[in-house]
Amino acid sequence: MKTITEYLQSGLSATEMVKQALARAKQVADYNSFLSLTEERALKRAAQIDSGEISGKLAGVPFVVKDNMLAFGAPTTAASVMLKDFHAPLQATAVEKLEAEGAICIGKSNLDAFAHGGSTENSAYGVTKNAHDTKRVAGGSSGGSAVITALDVVPFALGTDTGGSIRQPASFNGVVGIKPTYGTVSRYGVVAMASSTDTIGCFTHTAADADVVMGIMAGRDANDMTTLPNFWNEKSNSVKKSLQIGLIKETMGDGIDTEVQAAVYEYAERLKGAGHTVREVSMPTISYSLGMYYVIVPAEISSNLARYDGVRYGYRSQNATSLEELYGQSRDQGFEMENKRRIMIGSFVLSSGFFDAYYQQAQKARALLCSEFDELFASYDLLLSPVSPTPAFAIGQKTNDPIQMYKADIMTVPASLAGLPAVSVPAGVSSTGLPVGAQLIGPQKSDRLLLRLAAQLEKGA
Amino acid sequence: MTKITREDVLHLAKLSSLELTDDEVTAMQDELTEITDYIAMLGGLTTEGVEPKYQVSGLENIYREDEPQTSSVSREDLLALSYATSDDQVKVPKVL
Amino acid sequence: MTQQLPHPYSQYKMTIGIECHVQLATRTKLFSAADNDAREATPNSKIVPIDFGLPGMLPVLNRRAVELAVKAAKALNADVALESRFDRKHYFYPDLPKGYQISQMYQPIILAGYLDAPLESGETVRVRIHHAHLEEDAGKLTHKDGYSLVDLNRAGTPLIEIVSEPDIHSASAAKAYASELHKLMIYAGVSRGDLYHGNMRFDVNISVAKHEAKALGTRAEVKNLNSFKSVEKAAEYEFKRQVDLLESGGRVVQETRGWDDTKLITISQRSKEDAQDYRYMPDADIPPIRLTSEQVNEIQANVPMLPFEYRNSWKELELDISVIEALLSNQSYAKLVDEIKQTSTNAHARRVAHWFASAIRPEDDVTVQQLSALKPAGFIELADMVEADELSSTAAKEVFSELLVSDHTAREIAEQRNLIQNSDEDEIATIVDAVLSDPASARSIEDIKAGKDKAIGYLVGQIMKLSAGKANPALAQKLLRERLR
Incomplete structure (x- = not known):
C-alpha cells in the first residue's frame, strides 16, 4: 500500500491504518527518521473517524509532519536542543488543514536542526x-x-523547502517532492528559517497524491500575510499536447555526476517521447545563485533565530548568572554548529560596513536571477535540471566541509530565490542502486502543471 | 580575500549573543573566511540600477482589520513554556 | 576693579533635535489582534502567541495603524510615501520577544514635513520633521531583588516615531515643539495622547556650541521624557551641564542619558562607544504598503481641523495668545468656539472663547474631552442674552459653568437661578428716582457732586437692593449720572 488512493480504498478502518503505520514506523526505527510518534493522539483521532465524528477527503489516512512544524501530540523540537521539550500550544495551519480533512499525524520526522543542512546530519538527535x-x-x-515516505510508512509526509530541503531528499530517496510557489501554503506555525524563501510542501509516491495534499494545504491564511489567494482550486487546463521545456545547460556541466546527467537526459527523452519539446537553454546568472543564497538565507536565519534566547521558552542554560550569560550560553548550547555558523554569517552580512556589499548586492543579484527566469518563461513553459549534483553521498563525507555541503544546493536554490514551484521526480537509478531525481521548475503558480506533467510521465514509466 | 580575524569572530558572536567555546571560535574563523571568500563572488555581477528583490510573492497591502480577537492560547499556556515565572511574568536574571 | 565678564552661558547656543514616540489610537496591536489597551491590565494578560514571539508566528499588519500614520502625515505637513516597507532592528533584550523590533528604517511611511510651534512670546518656531515611521513598542521590565520580570502587554503596541531636524535652540522652544506635537496628534485622531500612560515619549538630543562655531557640538541624548515640562527642564539642565563641562576643560561624550524627574537632573546610562549594530534588514514577512494619492487624500479628508487651522481661523477674533492656547488645550472647546464663529458673529465667538478659556483649569489635560455633549446653540443663546443686557457678565459666567454640565438651555438656567436682569429703562428710572429722593442718599449725592465719584457705589447698591438684585447695574449707573449731572 503506497498511495493515498490505495489507503482510502483499502477498506481498512482508520484505527487499522494508523496502527499499521505505527507498527511500520517502529519496524524501521533504525533509519532514525522519526523524532517522535504521536501514537496516543493518532489513535484517538482514528477512533473519532471510525465513529464518524470526523470525516473528510483524507479520513483516516496517516501522515508524518517534519518536526519544524508545530503540531500536537509530541514536542516540536526542530531537531534541536533549543526546543527539546517545546510542546506547541497551537498547530501549524498546514497541519490544521490536513486534520480538518481527516488525515492523521502519526509522528514527527527528523531534520537538520532548524532545517539548516542538506543531509539530516545536523540533527541534535542523530543522523x-x-x-x-x-x-x-x-x-x-x-x-x-x-x-519515511520511501519506506512506505505513510502515503505522504510534510516537509519544508527553503533552498532544496524537500527536493534533494526526495531525489536521494526516490520519491516525489514538491516545493510549491512561495506563498502557496501558510508558514504560520512553521519554525521560520528564511522568511523570503521558506515553503511547505510534501513527499509522496505519485504526483497525483502530491496534487491532493497540496490542494488541501494551499490557500490564503489570515495569519500569514505572504500567502497567495488559493490558485490550486482554479480551473486549469490539462497539460498541453506539446510543452516547450528548457534544459538548463549550466546545471548539466562540470561537477555534475555523469550518472545524474544520464538520468536527467533520459527523463528529457521520455518527455520528448510524450510529445514535448526539450531544448537546452542558458541561465548565466545561475552560477551566482549559491552566492546569493548563502548571503540572503543566513541573514534571514540570524534574524529568525534571534527569538531563541532562553528567556520565554526553550532551552535555558542552568549556569547563567547574568542576562548576558543566559543569552550567550543558552544559544551556544541550544544550537547546533551549523545553526551557529549560519547565524554568524548572517550577522556578518548584515553588520554595519558589509550590508551594501553583501546583503544588498545579493538582493539585487536575486532580481537579475528573477528576470532571467522571466525571460526564459516567455519562451518556455517550464525548465528541467538535475536536483543534486550527485546521488546520496556517504554519511560523514561532507560534515567537516561546510562549503562542499553548501555547493550541493546549486540546483535547488535558484527556484527558491525566485519563489518558483519545483518538483523533484524520480528519474533513474545509479549503478550502485541509488535513486536519482530530475527537477521540473515552472513559473509562479504553475505548480499543478508541473505535477500533471510528472503524472503523465509516471504513467509512461 | 577577506581574512576573518579572531576579533571579528568574537565581535560577530557578541552581536549574535553566542558564547562560543574557544574551539568554536577557531573553527569559525577558518569557515567564515572561506565562506565570505565564496560569497564575495557576488561582486562580479553588475547590479547598477537594479532594484533589490526582498520579496518574491508580488503581494502588497495585506492587512488585518483593527478588531481585537482572543487567542485559543492563554497567558497560562504561554507562561507554561517558560523556564521560570513569577507574578504572571517571565523571570530572568537581574537586568542591570 | 575687574570688569565683570559675560556669563559663559550667554556665549553658547544649544541645538536640539527630538524623537517622539507616539502611541497610536488603535484597538489592537500593530501586528497582532491582541487588545491594545493595557492600562489597567494584569501582566501578560494582553498577549497572543505573536506577542510572545512563539516559533512560527508571523506579523499581520493592522490597517488602522497605517491609516493613522497617513493622518499623522497631514498633521505634520508631510508627504506620505506611496511605497513603504518594514524592516527589522536587531538587538537582544528580555522585553523584545523576537530579538528584533519591526520598524521602518529604509522606506518610512511619512516623509519630510514641519510644524510651527507657538512660543509664549507670540512668536512661532518652525521645526522641520526629518521623517516619521511606524514601529512596534517593546514590553516592560520590572526589576526585583536579584531578578527581573518581563511583562509583554505593551509589546507590539503601534507607534509612530517622529524624528525632527535639529531646528530647536532653546528649552522653551523644545517644550513648545513637544506640546504642539501633542496637540497635533490628538486633534488628528492619531493618538489618545495620554501622557500619564506614556502615549507620547520624547528622546531629546542636545548639543551646545559657541555662537560663532561652525560645527555642532557632540550631542547627548536624554531618553524617555514623558511630559513637556521634563523636556524643557532636561534641555535646560543639559545646556548648563554641557557648557559647564566645556568651560572647565572637559568634553561632552556622545551618550544616552536618563532623566530623574524628582532631582531634575540627567544621568549617564550608556555610552555610544559600545553602540549597538542593529543589523537592519527588510522584513520579508510583511508585503510592502503601496498607496495611491487618492487613497491618501481620502484618509486625510477625515482629519478634523488642526490647531494651526484654528489659529488661522481665529485671527480675526483678535484673541490674546494665552486665550487661544488655553482653548486649544481642549479640542472640543476649540471646535465649539469655531463653530460659533462660523454660524454666529465674531463678537459671540470672542465672548464664548473667553468663557471657555477661563473655564479651563491649568491641571486639565487636553485629553479631558467632552466631544459629544457640547452644542453651539446654548452658548450662542447665552451670548445673545449678554448682548441684550439680560445678563450681567458675572451672571453669564455662572450660567456658562452650568451650561457645560446641564441639559437645560441658557435661558432656563438663567431663569431658574433668577439671574436675568431688568434693563427696562422706565422701570429702573422709577427706582433710581426713589433712591435719589431717599434722605439717606443725600450724603452720597453731595459727595458725588463734590467729585468723589466712588460714592456712586452706595447709590447703585441701593438700587440693586430695591430691585431685588435684578436691575441692570450699568443702566442704573447711567441713569444716576444723567440725573446727577
Whole structure:
C-alpha cells in the first residue's frame, strides 16, 4: 500500500491504518527518521473517524509532519536542543488543514536542526539514514519525511523547502517532492528559517497524491500575510499536447555526476517521447545563485533565530548568572554548529560596513536571477535540471566541509530565490542502486502543471 | 580575500549573543573566511540600477482589520513554556 | 576693579533635535489582534502567541495603524510615501520577544514635513520633521531583588516615531515643539495622547556650541521624557551641564542619558562607544504598503481641523495668545468656539472663547474631552442674552459653568437661578428716582457732586437692593449720572 488512493480504498478502518503505520514506523526505527510518534493522539483521532465524528477527503489516512512544524501530540523540537521539550500550544495551519480533512499525524520526522543542512546530519538527535543505503545520507533538511515516505510508512509526509530541503531528499530517496510557489501554503506555525524563501510542501509516491495534499494545504491564511489567494482550486487546463521545456545547460556541466546527467537526459527523452519539446537553454546568472543564497538565507536565519534566547521558552542554560550569560550560553548550547555558523554569517552580512556589499548586492543579484527566469518563461513553459549534483553521498563525507555541503544546493536554490514551484521526480537509478531525481521548475503558480506533467510521465514509466 | 580575524569572530558572536567555546571560535574563523571568500563572488555581477528583490510573492497591502480577537492560547499556556515565572511574568536574571 | 565678564552661558547656543514616540489610537496591536489597551491590565494578560514571539508566528499588519500614520502625515505637513516597507532592528533584550523590533528604517511611511510651534512670546518656531515611521513598542521590565520580570502587554503596541531636524535652540522652544506635537496628534485622531500612560515619549538630543562655531557640538541624548515640562527642564539642565563641562576643560561624550524627574537632573546610562549594530534588514514577512494619492487624500479628508487651522481661523477674533492656547488645550472647546464663529458673529465667538478659556483649569489635560455633549446653540443663546443686557457678565459666567454640565438651555438656567436682569429703562428710572429722593442718599449725592465719584457705589447698591438684585447695574449707573449731572 503506497498511495493515498490505495489507503482510502483499502477498506481498512482508520484505527487499522494508523496502527499499521505505527507498527511500520517502529519496524524501521533504525533509519532514525522519526523524532517522535504521536501514537496516543493518532489513535484517538482514528477512533473519532471510525465513529464518524470526523470525516473528510483524507479520513483516516496517516501522515508524518517534519518536526519544524508545530503540531500536537509530541514536542516540536526542530531537531534541536533549543526546543527539546517545546510542546506547541497551537498547530501549524498546514497541519490544521490536513486534520480538518481527516488525515492523521502519526509522528514527527527528523531534520537538520532548524532545517539548516542538506543531509539530516545536523540533527541534535542523530543522523537519518537513506532509505536505499543505510550508509548514505537521507538528504535534507527534510530527510526524515523523505525516508519515511520511501519506506512506505505513510502515503505522504510534510516537509519544508527553503533552498532544496524537500527536493534533494526526495531525489536521494526516490520519491516525489514538491516545493510549491512561495506563498502557496501558510508558514504560520512553521519554525521560520528564511522568511523570503521558506515553503511547505510534501513527499509522496505519485504526483497525483502530491496534487491532493497540496490542494488541501494551499490557500490564503489570515495569519500569514505572504500567502497567495488559493490558485490550486482554479480551473486549469490539462497539460498541453506539446510543452516547450528548457534544459538548463549550466546545471548539466562540470561537477555534475555523469550518472545524474544520464538520468536527467533520459527523463528529457521520455518527455520528448510524450510529445514535448526539450531544448537546452542558458541561465548565466545561475552560477551566482549559491552566492546569493548563502548571503540572503543566513541573514534571514540570524534574524529568525534571534527569538531563541532562553528567556520565554526553550532551552535555558542552568549556569547563567547574568542576562548576558543566559543569552550567550543558552544559544551556544541550544544550537547546533551549523545553526551557529549560519547565524554568524548572517550577522556578518548584515553588520554595519558589509550590508551594501553583501546583503544588498545579493538582493539585487536575486532580481537579475528573477528576470532571467522571466525571460526564459516567455519562451518556455517550464525548465528541467538535475536536483543534486550527485546521488546520496556517504554519511560523514561532507560534515567537516561546510562549503562542499553548501555547493550541493546549486540546483535547488535558484527556484527558491525566485519563489518558483519545483518538483523533484524520480528519474533513474545509479549503478550502485541509488535513486536519482530530475527537477521540473515552472513559473509562479504553475505548480499543478508541473505535477500533471510528472503524472503523465509516471504513467509512461 | 577577506581574512576573518579572531576579533571579528568574537565581535560577530557578541552581536549574535553566542558564547562560543574557544574551539568554536577557531573553527569559525577558518569557515567564515572561506565562506565570505565564496560569497564575495557576488561582486562580479553588475547590479547598477537594479532594484533589490526582498520579496518574491508580488503581494502588497495585506492587512488585518483593527478588531481585537482572543487567542485559543492563554497567558497560562504561554507562561507554561517558560523556564521560570513569577507574578504572571517571565523571570530572568537581574537586568542591570 | 575687574570688569565683570559675560556669563559663559550667554556665549553658547544649544541645538536640539527630538524623537517622539507616539502611541497610536488603535484597538489592537500593530501586528497582532491582541487588545491594545493595557492600562489597567494584569501582566501578560494582553498577549497572543505573536506577542510572545512563539516559533512560527508571523506579523499581520493592522490597517488602522497605517491609516493613522497617513493622518499623522497631514498633521505634520508631510508627504506620505506611496511605497513603504518594514524592516527589522536587531538587538537582544528580555522585553523584545523576537530579538528584533519591526520598524521602518529604509522606506518610512511619512516623509519630510514641519510644524510651527507657538512660543509664549507670540512668536512661532518652525521645526522641520526629518521623517516619521511606524514601529512596534517593546514590553516592560520590572526589576526585583536579584531578578527581573518581563511583562509583554505593551509589546507590539503601534507607534509612530517622529524624528525632527535639529531646528530647536532653546528649552522653551523644545517644550513648545513637544506640546504642539501633542496637540497635533490628538486633534488628528492619531493618538489618545495620554501622557500619564506614556502615549507620547520624547528622546531629546542636545548639543551646545559657541555662537560663532561652525560645527555642532557632540550631542547627548536624554531618553524617555514623558511630559513637556521634563523636556524643557532636561534641555535646560543639559545646556548648563554641557557648557559647564566645556568651560572647565572637559568634553561632552556622545551618550544616552536618563532623566530623574524628582532631582531634575540627567544621568549617564550608556555610552555610544559600545553602540549597538542593529543589523537592519527588510522584513520579508510583511508585503510592502503601496498607496495611491487618492487613497491618501481620502484618509486625510477625515482629519478634523488642526490647531494651526484654528489659529488661522481665529485671527480675526483678535484673541490674546494665552486665550487661544488655553482653548486649544481642549479640542472640543476649540471646535465649539469655531463653530460659533462660523454660524454666529465674531463678537459671540470672542465672548464664548473667553468663557471657555477661563473655564479651563491649568491641571486639565487636553485629553479631558467632552466631544459629544457640547452644542453651539446654548452658548450662542447665552451670548445673545449678554448682548441684550439680560445678563450681567458675572451672571453669564455662572450660567456658562452650568451650561457645560446641564441639559437645560441658557435661558432656563438663567431663569431658574433668577439671574436675568431688568434693563427696562422706565422701570429702573422709577427706582433710581426713589433712591435719589431717599434722605439717606443725600450724603452720597453731595459727595458725588463734590467729585468723589466712588460714592456712586452706595447709590447703585441701593438700587440693586430695591430691585431685588435684578436691575441692570450699568443702566442704573447711567441713569444716576444723567440725573446727577
